[in-house]
Amino acid sequence: MKPFTYERVTSSADATHAGAQTGAAFIAGGTNLVDLMKLEVMAPDRLVDINRLDLQSIVATDDGGLRIGALVTNSALAADATVAEHYEVLARALLAGASGQLRNKATTGGNLLQRTRCAYFYDTAMPCNKREPGSGCQARDGLNRILAILGTSAQCIATHPSDMAVAMMALGAVVEVEDKGGTIRRIKLDDLYCLPGSTPHIETVLDAGDLICAVILPAPSKGVHIYRKVRDRSSYAFALVSVAAVMRMEESRIAQAALAFGGLAPKPWRSAQVEAALEGNAPSDALFDHAADLLLSDAQGFGANDFKIPLTRRTLKAVLRTATEAAQ
Protein backbone atom coordinates (compact mmCIF):
# COMPACT_ATOMS: atom_id res chain seq x y z
CA MET A 1 0.00 0.00 0.00
CA LYS A 2 1.31 3.46 -0.86
CA PRO A 3 1.82 5.85 2.06
CA PHE A 4 -0.86 8.42 2.80
CA THR A 5 -1.73 10.89 5.50
CA TYR A 6 -4.70 10.11 7.69
CA GLU A 7 -7.06 12.62 9.23
CA ARG A 8 -10.34 12.36 11.07
CA VAL A 9 -12.94 15.06 10.51
CA THR A 10 -15.87 15.93 12.72
CA SER A 11 -17.76 18.45 10.59
CA SER A 12 -18.95 18.35 7.02
CA ALA A 13 -17.20 21.68 6.39
CA ASP A 14 -13.87 20.15 7.43
CA ALA A 15 -14.65 17.06 5.39
CA THR A 16 -15.42 18.87 2.15
CA HIS A 17 -12.44 21.18 2.62
CA ALA A 18 -10.04 18.27 3.22
CA GLY A 19 -11.68 16.18 0.51
CA ALA A 20 -11.15 18.91 -2.07
CA GLN A 21 -7.35 18.78 -1.66
CA THR A 22 -5.35 17.10 -4.42
CA GLY A 23 -5.10 13.35 -3.97
CA ALA A 24 -7.63 13.22 -1.15
CA ALA A 25 -10.24 10.48 -0.72
CA PHE A 26 -13.02 10.09 1.82
CA ILE A 27 -13.13 6.85 3.74
CA ALA A 28 -16.23 5.53 5.50
CA GLY A 29 -16.67 1.74 5.81
CA GLY A 30 -13.61 1.21 3.64
CA THR A 31 -14.65 -2.27 2.49
CA ASN A 32 -13.95 -1.44 -1.13
CA LEU A 33 -11.40 1.37 -0.78
CA VAL A 34 -9.01 -0.44 1.58
CA ASP A 35 -9.02 -3.44 -0.74
CA LEU A 36 -8.26 -1.23 -3.76
CA MET A 37 -5.52 0.54 -1.80
CA LYS A 38 -3.87 -2.78 -0.94
CA LEU A 39 -3.81 -3.60 -4.64
CA GLU A 40 -2.67 -0.04 -5.44
CA VAL A 41 -5.54 0.31 -7.88
CA MET A 42 -6.37 3.38 -5.82
CA ALA A 43 -3.59 5.26 -4.06
CA PRO A 44 -4.89 8.40 -2.32
CA ASP A 45 -2.27 10.69 -0.79
CA ARG A 46 -4.65 11.81 1.88
CA LEU A 47 -7.34 9.77 3.57
CA VAL A 48 -10.18 11.72 5.15
CA ASP A 49 -12.05 9.59 7.69
CA ILE A 50 -15.67 10.78 7.76
CA ASN A 51 -17.00 8.17 10.21
CA ARG A 52 -17.35 10.74 13.01
CA LEU A 53 -19.78 12.89 11.02
CA ASP A 54 -23.37 12.93 12.16
CA LEU A 55 -24.80 11.11 9.13
CA GLN A 56 -26.03 7.91 10.79
CA SER A 57 -29.75 8.53 11.07
CA ILE A 58 -32.78 7.45 9.08
CA VAL A 59 -35.60 9.99 9.40
CA ALA A 60 -38.99 10.61 7.81
CA THR A 61 -39.17 13.59 5.47
CA ASP A 62 -41.98 16.16 5.53
CA ASP A 63 -43.49 14.81 2.32
CA GLY A 64 -43.74 11.23 3.55
CA GLY A 65 -40.41 9.99 2.23
CA LEU A 66 -37.27 8.84 3.99
CA ARG A 67 -33.88 10.52 4.45
CA ILE A 68 -31.08 7.99 4.87
CA GLY A 69 -27.82 9.36 6.26
CA ALA A 70 -24.78 8.55 4.13
CA LEU A 71 -23.11 6.68 7.01
CA VAL A 72 -26.05 4.38 7.75
CA THR A 73 -24.65 0.88 7.33
CA ASN A 74 -26.14 -1.53 4.83
CA SER A 75 -27.08 -3.81 7.78
CA ALA A 76 -28.86 -1.06 9.67
CA LEU A 77 -30.74 0.06 6.58
CA ALA A 78 -31.85 -3.48 5.71
CA ALA A 79 -33.09 -4.01 9.28
CA ASP A 80 -34.89 -0.67 9.55
CA ALA A 81 -38.60 -1.13 10.28
CA THR A 82 -39.75 1.62 7.88
CA VAL A 83 -37.61 0.27 5.07
CA ALA A 84 -38.92 -3.26 5.69
CA GLU A 85 -42.51 -2.06 5.67
CA HIS A 86 -42.54 0.54 2.91
CA TYR A 87 -39.43 0.02 0.78
CA GLU A 88 -39.15 -3.74 0.71
CA VAL A 89 -37.32 -3.75 -2.63
CA LEU A 90 -34.49 -1.82 -0.95
CA ALA A 91 -34.23 -4.15 2.05
CA ARG A 92 -34.26 -7.15 -0.28
CA ALA A 93 -31.54 -5.69 -2.50
CA LEU A 94 -29.34 -4.89 0.51
CA LEU A 95 -29.75 -8.39 1.93
CA ALA A 96 -28.88 -9.90 -1.46
CA GLY A 97 -25.53 -8.08 -1.46
CA ALA A 98 -22.18 -9.01 0.07
CA SER A 99 -21.91 -10.81 3.44
CA GLY A 100 -23.02 -10.04 6.99
CA GLN A 101 -19.56 -8.76 7.88
CA LEU A 102 -19.35 -6.46 4.86
CA ARG A 103 -22.88 -5.10 5.29
CA ASN A 104 -21.97 -4.19 8.87
CA LYS A 105 -19.22 -1.87 7.62
CA ALA A 106 -20.44 -0.78 4.19
CA THR A 107 -22.27 2.53 4.22
CA THR A 108 -25.04 4.01 2.10
CA GLY A 109 -22.81 6.63 0.49
CA GLY A 110 -19.92 4.22 0.01
CA ASN A 111 -22.13 1.61 -1.58
CA LEU A 112 -23.22 4.14 -4.21
CA LEU A 113 -19.60 5.03 -4.97
CA GLN A 114 -18.07 1.55 -4.95
CA ARG A 115 -15.97 0.69 -7.97
CA THR A 116 -16.51 -1.97 -10.60
CA ARG A 117 -15.35 -5.54 -9.96
CA CYS A 118 -14.00 -5.90 -13.52
CA ALA A 119 -10.94 -8.17 -13.16
CA TYR A 120 -8.91 -5.96 -15.49
CA PHE A 121 -9.57 -2.90 -13.35
CA TYR A 122 -8.25 -4.83 -10.34
CA ASP A 123 -5.14 -6.21 -12.05
CA THR A 124 -2.50 -3.48 -12.24
CA ALA A 125 -0.45 -5.60 -14.67
CA MET A 126 -3.25 -5.17 -17.23
CA PRO A 127 -4.22 -2.12 -19.23
CA CYS A 128 -7.51 -0.53 -18.12
CA ASN A 129 -8.93 2.76 -19.34
CA LYS A 130 -10.78 3.26 -16.10
CA ARG A 131 -7.71 2.81 -13.90
CA GLU A 132 -5.22 4.33 -16.32
CA PRO A 133 -6.91 6.47 -18.97
CA GLY A 134 -5.72 5.73 -22.50
CA SER A 135 -4.03 2.43 -21.64
CA GLY A 136 -6.65 0.28 -23.38
CA CYS A 137 -9.25 -2.31 -22.45
CA GLN A 138 -8.58 -6.02 -22.55
CA ALA A 139 -11.96 -6.95 -21.13
CA ARG A 140 -13.72 -6.53 -24.47
CA ASP A 141 -11.89 -9.53 -25.90
CA GLY A 142 -11.11 -11.15 -22.57
CA LEU A 143 -12.80 -12.56 -19.50
CA ASN A 144 -16.00 -10.54 -19.61
CA ARG A 145 -18.58 -12.94 -18.17
CA ILE A 146 -19.64 -10.48 -15.46
CA LEU A 147 -19.38 -7.34 -17.59
CA ALA A 148 -21.85 -5.00 -19.25
CA ILE A 149 -24.15 -5.36 -22.26
CA LEU A 150 -25.78 -1.91 -22.08
CA GLY A 151 -24.29 1.57 -21.90
CA THR A 152 -20.78 0.42 -22.79
CA SER A 153 -18.24 2.22 -24.95
CA ALA A 154 -15.23 1.23 -27.02
CA GLN A 155 -13.13 2.19 -23.98
CA CYS A 156 -14.95 0.37 -21.17
CA ILE A 157 -17.49 -2.40 -20.55
CA ALA A 158 -17.38 -2.39 -16.74
CA THR A 159 -20.53 -2.82 -14.66
CA HIS A 160 -21.58 -0.97 -11.54
CA PRO A 161 -21.67 -3.71 -8.89
CA SER A 162 -24.20 -2.39 -6.38
CA ASP A 163 -27.50 -4.06 -5.53
CA MET A 164 -28.61 -1.27 -3.20
CA ALA A 165 -28.29 1.38 -5.91
CA VAL A 166 -30.47 -0.66 -8.27
CA ALA A 167 -33.32 -0.69 -5.77
CA MET A 168 -32.81 3.00 -5.03
CA MET A 169 -32.96 3.70 -8.76
CA ALA A 170 -36.33 1.93 -9.03
CA LEU A 171 -37.52 3.94 -6.02
CA GLY A 172 -36.56 7.26 -7.63
CA ALA A 173 -33.94 8.16 -5.02
CA VAL A 174 -32.24 11.54 -4.84
CA VAL A 175 -28.72 12.07 -3.50
CA GLU A 176 -27.96 15.03 -1.25
CA VAL A 177 -24.47 16.40 -1.75
CA GLU A 178 -22.56 19.12 0.10
CA ASP A 179 -19.78 20.86 -1.80
CA LYS A 180 -16.64 22.51 -0.49
CA GLY A 181 -18.38 25.87 -0.32
CA GLY A 182 -21.02 24.40 2.00
CA THR A 183 -23.73 24.49 -0.65
CA ILE A 184 -26.10 21.55 -0.60
CA ARG A 185 -27.54 20.27 -3.86
CA ARG A 186 -29.76 17.36 -4.78
CA ILE A 187 -28.99 15.04 -7.66
CA LYS A 188 -31.32 12.37 -8.98
CA LEU A 189 -29.57 9.05 -8.52
CA ASP A 190 -29.99 8.44 -12.24
CA ASP A 191 -28.01 11.64 -12.88
CA LEU A 192 -25.26 10.85 -10.36
CA TYR A 193 -23.59 8.33 -12.63
CA CYS A 194 -21.86 9.00 -15.96
CA LEU A 195 -21.67 6.51 -18.80
CA PRO A 196 -18.07 5.64 -19.72
CA GLY A 197 -17.92 7.10 -23.24
CA SER A 198 -14.34 8.18 -23.83
CA THR A 199 -13.77 8.98 -20.13
CA PRO A 200 -14.45 5.75 -18.18
CA HIS A 201 -12.34 7.03 -15.26
CA ILE A 202 -15.04 9.63 -14.58
CA GLU A 203 -17.87 7.69 -12.97
CA THR A 204 -20.03 10.34 -11.32
CA VAL A 205 -20.83 14.04 -11.60
CA LEU A 206 -19.27 14.69 -8.18
CA ASP A 207 -16.42 17.19 -7.93
CA ALA A 208 -13.43 17.03 -5.60
CA GLY A 209 -14.63 17.61 -2.06
CA ASP A 210 -18.27 16.82 -2.82
CA LEU A 211 -19.63 14.81 0.09
CA ILE A 212 -22.72 12.62 -0.16
CA CYS A 213 -24.69 13.44 3.01
CA ALA A 214 -27.86 11.45 2.45
CA VAL A 215 -30.05 9.53 0.07
CA ILE A 216 -33.65 10.68 -0.03
CA LEU A 217 -36.45 8.34 -1.01
CA PRO A 218 -39.80 9.76 -2.12
CA ALA A 219 -43.01 8.70 -0.34
CA PRO A 220 -43.47 4.96 -0.79
CA SER A 221 -45.57 3.35 -3.49
CA LYS A 222 -48.18 0.83 -2.36
CA GLY A 223 -47.20 -1.57 -5.13
CA VAL A 224 -45.55 -4.97 -5.09
CA HIS A 225 -41.82 -4.82 -4.40
CA ILE A 226 -39.47 -7.43 -5.86
CA TYR A 227 -35.69 -7.70 -6.09
CA ARG A 228 -34.61 -10.65 -8.18
CA LYS A 229 -30.90 -11.37 -8.40
CA VAL A 230 -29.27 -14.03 -10.58
CA ARG A 231 -25.69 -14.93 -9.70
CA ASP A 232 -23.14 -17.73 -9.94
CA ARG A 233 -23.67 -18.84 -6.34
CA SER A 234 -26.73 -18.28 -4.22
CA SER A 235 -25.09 -16.01 -1.64
CA TYR A 236 -22.18 -13.59 -1.38
CA ALA A 237 -21.71 -13.00 -5.12
CA PHE A 238 -22.25 -10.07 -7.44
CA ALA A 239 -25.24 -10.01 -9.77
CA LEU A 240 -24.99 -11.35 -13.28
CA VAL A 241 -28.42 -9.83 -13.78
CA SER A 242 -30.71 -8.26 -11.23
CA VAL A 243 -34.12 -6.64 -11.50
CA ALA A 244 -35.68 -4.28 -8.97
CA ALA A 245 -39.39 -3.77 -9.48
CA VAL A 246 -42.10 -1.70 -7.86
CA MET A 247 -45.35 -2.60 -9.63
CA ARG A 248 -48.89 -1.45 -9.05
CA MET A 249 -52.06 -2.61 -10.81
CA GLU A 250 -55.35 -0.78 -11.30
CA GLU A 251 -58.38 -2.51 -12.82
CA SER A 252 -56.29 -5.33 -14.26
CA ARG A 253 -53.90 -2.94 -15.94
CA ILE A 254 -50.37 -2.00 -14.97
CA ALA A 255 -50.58 1.41 -13.31
CA GLN A 256 -46.93 1.67 -12.30
CA ALA A 257 -43.89 -0.29 -13.41
CA ALA A 258 -40.79 1.21 -11.84
CA LEU A 259 -37.94 -1.06 -12.94
CA ALA A 260 -34.18 -0.92 -12.56
CA PHE A 261 -31.51 -3.38 -13.57
CA GLY A 262 -28.16 -4.41 -12.11
CA GLY A 263 -25.26 -6.32 -13.62
CA LEU A 264 -26.01 -5.00 -17.08
CA ALA A 265 -24.44 -1.59 -17.35
CA PRO A 266 -21.90 0.89 -15.97
CA LYS A 267 -24.69 2.31 -13.81
CA PRO A 268 -27.90 1.00 -12.32
CA TRP A 269 -30.04 0.93 -15.45
CA ARG A 270 -33.50 2.39 -15.83
CA SER A 271 -35.47 2.71 -19.05
CA ALA A 272 -38.37 5.16 -19.28
CA GLN A 273 -39.29 3.57 -22.61
CA VAL A 274 -39.75 0.13 -21.04
CA GLU A 275 -41.86 1.52 -18.22
CA ALA A 276 -44.03 3.57 -20.60
CA ALA A 277 -44.64 0.48 -22.72
CA LEU A 278 -45.88 -1.47 -19.71
CA GLU A 279 -47.95 1.19 -17.99
CA GLY A 280 -51.60 1.34 -18.98
CA ASN A 281 -51.58 -2.14 -20.46
CA ALA A 282 -52.92 -5.47 -19.28
CA PRO A 283 -50.15 -7.93 -18.41
CA SER A 284 -49.46 -10.60 -21.03
CA ASP A 285 -46.54 -12.64 -22.24
CA ALA A 286 -46.49 -10.64 -25.46
CA LEU A 287 -46.36 -7.36 -23.52
CA PHE A 288 -43.50 -8.62 -21.35
CA ASP A 289 -41.58 -9.72 -24.45
CA HIS A 290 -42.15 -6.30 -25.96
CA ALA A 291 -40.74 -4.71 -22.78
CA ALA A 292 -37.70 -6.98 -22.99
CA ASP A 293 -37.26 -6.11 -26.69
CA LEU A 294 -37.20 -2.42 -25.82
CA LEU A 295 -34.79 -2.91 -22.91
CA LEU A 296 -32.40 -5.02 -24.97
CA SER A 297 -32.65 -3.32 -28.37
CA ASP A 298 -29.16 -1.82 -27.98
CA ALA A 299 -27.67 -4.69 -25.97
CA GLN A 300 -24.28 -5.91 -27.10
CA GLY A 301 -22.47 -8.96 -25.78
CA PHE A 302 -18.71 -9.42 -25.92
CA GLY A 303 -18.51 -13.19 -26.04
CA ALA A 304 -18.44 -14.57 -22.53
CA ASN A 305 -21.28 -12.30 -21.45
CA ASP A 306 -23.57 -12.95 -24.43
CA PHE A 307 -25.71 -15.12 -22.15
CA LYS A 308 -26.79 -12.01 -20.25
CA ILE A 309 -29.04 -10.96 -23.13
CA PRO A 310 -31.41 -13.97 -22.95
CA LEU A 311 -30.93 -14.17 -19.17
CA THR A 312 -32.10 -10.57 -18.79
CA ARG A 313 -35.16 -11.25 -20.92
CA ARG A 314 -36.12 -14.30 -18.86
CA THR A 315 -35.44 -12.61 -15.52
CA LEU A 316 -37.44 -9.53 -16.49
CA LYS A 317 -40.37 -11.62 -17.70
CA ALA A 318 -40.34 -13.73 -14.55
CA VAL A 319 -40.34 -10.62 -12.37
CA LEU A 320 -43.15 -9.01 -14.37
CA ARG A 321 -45.21 -12.18 -14.20
CA THR A 322 -44.71 -12.58 -10.44
CA ALA A 323 -45.29 -8.90 -9.72
CA THR A 324 -48.44 -8.50 -11.78
CA GLU A 325 -49.95 -11.72 -10.42
CA ALA A 326 -49.17 -10.66 -6.86
CA ALA A 327 -50.59 -7.17 -7.46
CA GLN A 328 -53.94 -8.43 -8.82
Added chain:
Amino acid sequence: MTQITNLKINGVSQRVGVDERTSLLDLLRHHLNLTGTKKGCDHGQCGACTVLVNGVRINSCLSLACMHDGDEVVTVEGLGTPENMSRLQKAFVQHDGFQCGYCTAGQICSATAMLEEVAAGWPSNVSACLSGKVELSDEEIAERMSGNLCRCSAYPGIVRAIRFAAEGDTP
Protein backbone atom coordinates in the same frame (compact mmCIF):
# COMPACT_ATOMS: atom_id res chain seq x y z
CA MET B 1 3.75 7.87 9.86
CA THR B 2 2.83 6.35 13.19
CA GLN B 3 -0.70 6.85 14.40
CA ILE B 4 -1.44 6.51 18.08
CA THR B 5 -4.69 4.64 18.58
CA ASN B 6 -6.44 3.79 21.84
CA LEU B 7 -8.65 0.77 21.81
CA LYS B 8 -9.85 -1.98 24.09
CA ILE B 9 -9.03 -5.50 22.99
CA ASN B 10 -10.62 -8.45 24.79
CA GLY B 11 -11.33 -6.18 27.72
CA VAL B 12 -7.79 -4.77 27.98
CA SER B 13 -7.17 -1.11 27.14
CA GLN B 14 -4.31 -0.74 24.68
CA ARG B 15 -2.45 2.27 23.36
CA VAL B 16 -0.81 1.30 20.12
CA GLY B 17 1.31 3.19 17.64
CA VAL B 18 1.28 1.74 14.15
CA ASP B 19 1.67 2.94 10.57
CA GLU B 20 -1.67 4.16 9.19
CA ARG B 21 -1.50 1.47 6.51
CA THR B 22 -1.73 -1.30 9.12
CA SER B 23 -4.97 -3.26 8.97
CA LEU B 24 -6.78 -4.15 12.16
CA LEU B 25 -5.94 -7.76 11.33
CA ASP B 26 -2.20 -7.07 11.13
CA LEU B 27 -2.36 -5.02 14.33
CA LEU B 28 -3.87 -8.00 16.14
CA ARG B 29 -1.56 -10.63 14.71
CA HIS B 30 1.76 -8.86 14.21
CA HIS B 31 1.76 -6.18 16.88
CA LEU B 32 -0.31 -7.69 19.68
CA ASN B 33 0.48 -11.36 19.05
CA LEU B 34 -3.20 -12.29 19.01
CA THR B 35 -2.71 -14.93 16.35
CA GLY B 36 -6.05 -16.65 16.87
CA THR B 37 -7.49 -14.37 14.20
CA LYS B 38 -6.38 -15.71 10.83
CA LYS B 39 -5.41 -14.10 7.54
CA GLY B 40 -6.99 -15.98 4.66
CA CYS B 41 -7.49 -13.92 1.53
CA ASP B 42 -6.74 -10.47 3.02
CA HIS B 43 -9.38 -9.05 0.64
CA GLY B 44 -12.69 -9.50 2.45
CA GLN B 45 -13.69 -12.60 0.54
CA CYS B 46 -13.17 -15.44 3.03
CA GLY B 47 -14.12 -14.25 6.53
CA ALA B 48 -11.18 -15.94 8.31
CA CYS B 49 -10.27 -12.57 9.88
CA THR B 50 -13.72 -11.90 11.36
CA VAL B 51 -13.64 -10.13 14.74
CA LEU B 52 -16.21 -8.22 16.76
CA VAL B 53 -15.93 -4.44 16.90
CA ASN B 54 -18.33 -2.87 19.40
CA GLY B 55 -20.20 -6.17 19.29
CA VAL B 56 -20.56 -6.19 15.50
CA ARG B 57 -18.80 -8.69 13.22
CA ILE B 58 -16.51 -7.26 10.57
CA ASN B 59 -13.64 -8.36 8.32
CA SER B 60 -10.57 -7.07 10.17
CA CYS B 61 -8.49 -7.26 6.96
CA LEU B 62 -10.53 -4.46 5.36
CA SER B 63 -10.30 -2.03 8.24
CA LEU B 64 -7.40 0.25 9.09
CA ALA B 65 -6.28 -0.01 12.72
CA CYS B 66 -6.00 3.78 13.04
CA MET B 67 -9.71 4.11 12.31
CA HIS B 68 -10.61 2.19 15.48
CA ASP B 69 -9.71 4.79 18.10
CA GLY B 70 -12.08 4.26 21.04
CA ASP B 71 -13.45 0.96 19.77
CA GLU B 72 -13.83 -2.31 21.67
CA VAL B 73 -12.52 -5.32 19.80
CA VAL B 74 -13.16 -8.94 20.70
CA THR B 75 -11.20 -11.73 19.03
CA VAL B 76 -11.55 -15.48 19.41
CA GLU B 77 -9.14 -15.27 22.37
CA GLY B 78 -11.70 -13.07 24.10
CA LEU B 79 -14.59 -15.46 23.61
CA GLY B 80 -13.19 -18.35 25.65
CA THR B 81 -10.12 -20.34 26.59
CA PRO B 82 -9.32 -24.04 26.09
CA GLU B 83 -10.30 -24.57 29.73
CA ASN B 84 -13.37 -22.38 29.59
CA MET B 85 -14.81 -22.44 26.11
CA SER B 86 -17.80 -20.42 24.99
CA ARG B 87 -20.97 -22.26 24.13
CA LEU B 88 -20.24 -21.97 20.39
CA GLN B 89 -16.62 -23.08 20.81
CA LYS B 90 -17.80 -26.22 22.64
CA ALA B 91 -20.42 -26.88 20.00
CA PHE B 92 -17.84 -26.60 17.20
CA VAL B 93 -15.66 -29.18 18.96
CA GLN B 94 -18.51 -31.58 19.65
CA HIS B 95 -20.20 -31.33 16.25
CA ASP B 96 -17.11 -31.46 14.01
CA GLY B 97 -17.44 -27.83 13.01
CA PHE B 98 -13.96 -27.85 11.47
CA GLN B 99 -11.33 -30.01 9.83
CA CYS B 100 -8.05 -28.12 9.33
CA GLY B 101 -9.26 -25.36 11.66
CA TYR B 102 -7.90 -22.39 9.74
CA CYS B 103 -11.29 -20.73 9.23
CA THR B 104 -12.61 -21.68 12.68
CA ALA B 105 -11.77 -18.54 14.66
CA GLY B 106 -13.53 -16.47 12.00
CA GLN B 107 -16.47 -18.87 11.91
CA ILE B 108 -16.90 -18.71 15.69
CA CYS B 109 -16.56 -14.93 15.94
CA SER B 110 -18.96 -14.57 13.02
CA ALA B 111 -21.50 -17.01 14.50
CA THR B 112 -21.29 -15.32 17.91
CA ALA B 113 -22.34 -11.98 16.43
CA MET B 114 -24.72 -13.59 13.93
CA LEU B 115 -26.79 -15.03 16.79
CA GLU B 116 -27.01 -11.51 18.27
CA GLU B 117 -28.25 -10.23 14.89
CA VAL B 118 -30.91 -12.95 14.90
CA ALA B 119 -31.91 -12.03 18.46
CA ALA B 120 -32.25 -8.41 17.33
CA GLY B 121 -34.65 -9.55 14.58
CA TRP B 122 -32.43 -8.73 11.60
CA PRO B 123 -33.79 -10.39 8.47
CA SER B 124 -31.65 -12.20 5.88
CA ASN B 125 -31.88 -12.80 2.15
CA VAL B 126 -33.75 -16.07 2.76
CA SER B 127 -36.19 -14.74 5.36
CA ALA B 128 -39.74 -14.95 4.03
CA CYS B 129 -40.71 -11.98 6.18
CA LEU B 130 -38.56 -8.92 6.85
CA SER B 131 -39.81 -8.37 10.38
CA GLY B 132 -40.66 -10.47 13.39
CA LYS B 133 -38.92 -13.38 15.04
CA VAL B 134 -36.37 -15.23 12.92
CA GLU B 135 -36.71 -19.02 12.79
CA LEU B 136 -33.11 -20.18 12.64
CA SER B 137 -33.41 -22.91 9.99
CA ASP B 138 -30.35 -24.51 8.41
CA GLU B 139 -31.01 -22.34 5.34
CA GLU B 140 -30.99 -19.21 7.52
CA ILE B 141 -27.73 -20.26 9.19
CA ALA B 142 -26.07 -20.99 5.85
CA GLU B 143 -27.14 -17.65 4.37
CA ARG B 144 -26.10 -15.65 7.43
CA MET B 145 -22.72 -17.43 7.53
CA SER B 146 -22.01 -17.11 3.79
CA GLY B 147 -19.25 -14.59 4.49
CA ASN B 148 -17.17 -17.35 6.11
CA LEU B 149 -15.70 -19.83 3.68
CA CYS B 150 -14.40 -23.25 4.74
CA ARG B 151 -12.20 -24.86 2.14
CA CYS B 152 -12.39 -28.22 3.91
CA SER B 153 -16.14 -27.81 3.41
CA ALA B 154 -17.02 -28.66 6.98
CA TYR B 155 -20.26 -26.77 6.43
CA PRO B 156 -22.65 -29.48 7.67
CA GLY B 157 -20.78 -29.61 10.99
CA ILE B 158 -20.62 -25.81 11.20
CA VAL B 159 -24.35 -25.46 10.66
CA ARG B 160 -25.04 -28.25 13.17
CA ALA B 161 -22.78 -26.65 15.78
CA ILE B 162 -24.40 -23.23 15.39
CA ARG B 163 -27.91 -24.66 15.53
CA PHE B 164 -27.00 -26.65 18.62
CA ALA B 165 -25.52 -23.62 20.37
CA ALA B 166 -28.47 -21.47 19.36
CA GLU B 167 -31.07 -23.91 20.59
CA GLY B 168 -29.72 -23.55 24.08
CA ASP B 169 -29.23 -27.23 24.92
CA THR B 170 -26.06 -28.32 26.58
CA PRO B 171 -23.77 -29.58 23.82
